[in-house]
Amino acid sequence: MTASPDLAPADRAEAGAPPAPPLPSATLGGERRGTAEQVALLLFIVVPFLALLAAVPLAWGWGVSWLDLTLMVVFYFLGVHGVTIGFHRHFTHRSFKAKRPMRVALAIAGSFAAEGPVVRWVADHRRHHKHSDAEGDPHSPWRYGETVPALVKGLFWAHLGWMFDREQTPQHVYAPDLVKDADVRRVSRQFALWTTVSLLLPPLLGGLLTWSWQGALSAFFWGSLVRIALIHHVTWSINSICHAAGRQPFLSRDRSGNVWWLAILSCGESWHNLHHADPTCARHGVDRWQLDSSARLISWFEKAGWVYDVRWPKQSRIDAKRAIPGGEDTDSGANRKENHQGSAAPNTA
Template identity: 75%
Template sequence: MTASPDVVNDTPKAPEAPLPSATLGGDNKRSIEQITLLLFITVPFVALVAAIPLAWGWGVSWLDLALLASMYFIGCHGITIGFHRYFTHGSFKAKRPLRIALAIAGSLAVEGPLVRWVADHRKHHKFSDAEGDPHSPWRYGETVPALLKGLWWAHIAWMFDEEQTPQYKYAPDLIKDGAVRAISRQFVVWTVVSLMLPPLIGGLATWSWQGALTAFFWGSLVRVALLHHVTWSINSICHAVGKRPFKSRDRSGNVWWLAVLSCGESWHNLHHADPTCARHGVMKGQLDSSARIIRWFEKAGWAYDVRWPSQARIDARRQGETAGAA
């Protein structure tokens, strides 16, 4: 795969040949999409809120926890390694089977079609924390009320914006790939698989409808809500607070307490200082499970030309020991 540039020329260019039909989800979000999005935000969130008293009152089985954790980290790494570091930034090259597997794994996170996700994120990097950024928490200003409003926008509200990122402009390379385009268009199918797999396993493992129901609650609803809010926190929290040891043209920060759940994405300052780097947690003690798995892919021969950070590359991006929290 030829790595896609992180900054896309703002001047539209006519394609050499007509591009394939649009991927699922065009440049304008329809009412039915907004209603569906609202349901996928509110229903899992209600389950997440209910999870605490339910776990306290009735407990949660090891099977339910195993399904929650396994589905969570499959989807999370599908997003962090696949959608983000590979498809968006070209941090490494992948052989075809791994490329397809990463596209499917990311789709299981239920965060939208692959091509739309990548287009939004490439636009975010082009205009990061400036006018044009789809989800900057600094959109409304720097006062406390403005920042609170901006955090809400960056975390959730921006997804309901009717005007969407032009996919042909920001992700033409993915649209031209037939397999990737098909997986992106099949987002609804992968969503159904993601939600139905835990209850199927739970029901078969316990041979009961109750086992299927609790597996759906924990392995599907709670898992999706938790993963969504962790991912959205990278857009909101990690652009509002955190340490900034590296030079970047925005307000991206490192938020250590999100590192494990975000699979290494919350070391966000280095990522914006060096977007194509395959490892985000480059300093001592910074856990980055996504980078570790990429290393395993490389050793297995599935990934190659990985853009690992050298010490010189890291030092060149430091802004001094005086850099602190926002």
Template identity: 75%
Template sequence: MTSSSDVIEEAPKANDTPYPSATLGGEQKRSIEQITLLLFITVPFLALVAAVPLAWGWGVSWLDLGLLVFFYFLGCHGITIGFHRYFTHGSFKAKRPLRIALAVMGSLAVEGPLVRWVADHRKHHKFSDAEGDPHSPWRFGETVPALMKGLWWAHIGWMFDEEQTPQDRYAPDLIKDPAIRAISRQFVYWTAVSLVLPPLIGGLVTMSWWGAFTAFFWGSLVRVALLHHVTWSINSICHAVGKRPFKSRDRSGNVWWLAVLSCGESWHNLHHADPTSARHGVMRGQIDSSARFIRIFELLGWAYDVRWPSRSRIDSRRNTPDDGSRGRKAGAEAA
């Protein structure tokens, strides 16, 4: 697996690729892909808003809660381990069955086609918090109104702009893989699977339509909405606030209270200081469940050539007091 920077430098020009698109036309505003994204962002969000009063009124069963938690962390680790650390950054190499499984798991998170996700994220790292970054919260300036507008853009607005990331330039390695390309193009199918499995399980366990309905509400809609907003918070919140113990050329910060729900992704400062590292939470007490699973995959022989950060590598990326002062002056760090 090559690194993201290698992919960007060696990729062919957009018109030279012999491979078909790996999405359903995401380069246009009203494509099937973007209409599907809009639908499955809006509906789960409305369910999330309704969750508190509904839970107060008729409660949530242990089965519903179990389905929510299981499918949440299944999709979350599919994104963090699969889409992000493996496919985007090449933090480890995976045997073919694990490679396919991670592609499917990440697709169940309903965050868009795999190839588009990876291409956008590689571009984000190339231009992080500078002109060309698809989703920097600093896009419109540093005043409070500009930052509020930028946070909205980084969190969700950027996904409905015209596609600015040429996938054949930023993710040619994935487009060349027929299985990965197929999974990416089947985004709508995997969305349906993700939403149907919880009510199917809930209905079969309870042998009732009501059990299927509540499982769909909690295990599908609320789960997807919660995962969406936690993931998008890495784009928005973690590039606006947080501690910055490591050197990076952008405004990425560590936000501790998102660590568990983001499966370790909110230790974002180290990630931008060392993007190919398989572990993001490298300091004492920093929970990083994604790194734990990668370690398990390695022990089982499913993953290999894992890029674990050495102590010397970590120390070489630490900020000096002067670095921290410059970061605060630039508005890059907030308590």
């Protein structure tokens, strides 16, 4: 099977027509994940999650310092924006072009989220868009059917179970452009290095700023372990929750939905219905009050000259993709009429 790395916008579904019933996922004959990698993956999921579970009683009993919170927040949004702007909107969907130093910086920042090498991440996500909620989708929550037990099982699969599938997406098929890109390939192969840097920087800063081992350990707990767990489960929720719940104001050929309460933590990714209706759009939250910090940062990078040829949404295109012409996503409060033409910056909230 072959597939172009260029992902066309999702086909418009017939207005009012129910989504086609999904099919079980299929393997694609990619590389197989080894046992050592499976064990490492399990540790990277379980250890931060255990820290996340311990965070509440620890914060309640002993408290958490402002330094720890600051390190956790700063490194959280650095990693998440690296994924949303870099891995997702730039490398996967080509929503904008970036100069070489910016491309490398985005690849490294996304690696700080510890979600896998950039080339593998992109290949999985392009495969997801090609087969969204249908046969071949690596992480559809509708994989097992539509009954409540099947959906519960499917949500677990979409959230994290799919990552333990030994069959991997063939990178040469879904990301041949990145396989040929020397800079991106190098960062992808250095994933373990950048993950280690991501884990060690918070305790290094915590130890230096408090000049104590206790400060370093506390910063490691909050700024490394808890932060990684939060990043994982928020971004994985886009695969699971945003394909099983949420409003669908736009026409798409899958079950992607807008989940407003994830918007801030996901840096705009949870406006997922518009994204699947128009995957190459650089802005996902297109209605008033739909916070999309990733789009805001892209607009700043554009003004600085670091990125260019940004695919901002045009109002005519947005209106053409609405399930109800002239309608709005009532979760967002309104449908603002704006004229996004050419490379005009987005009006993000």
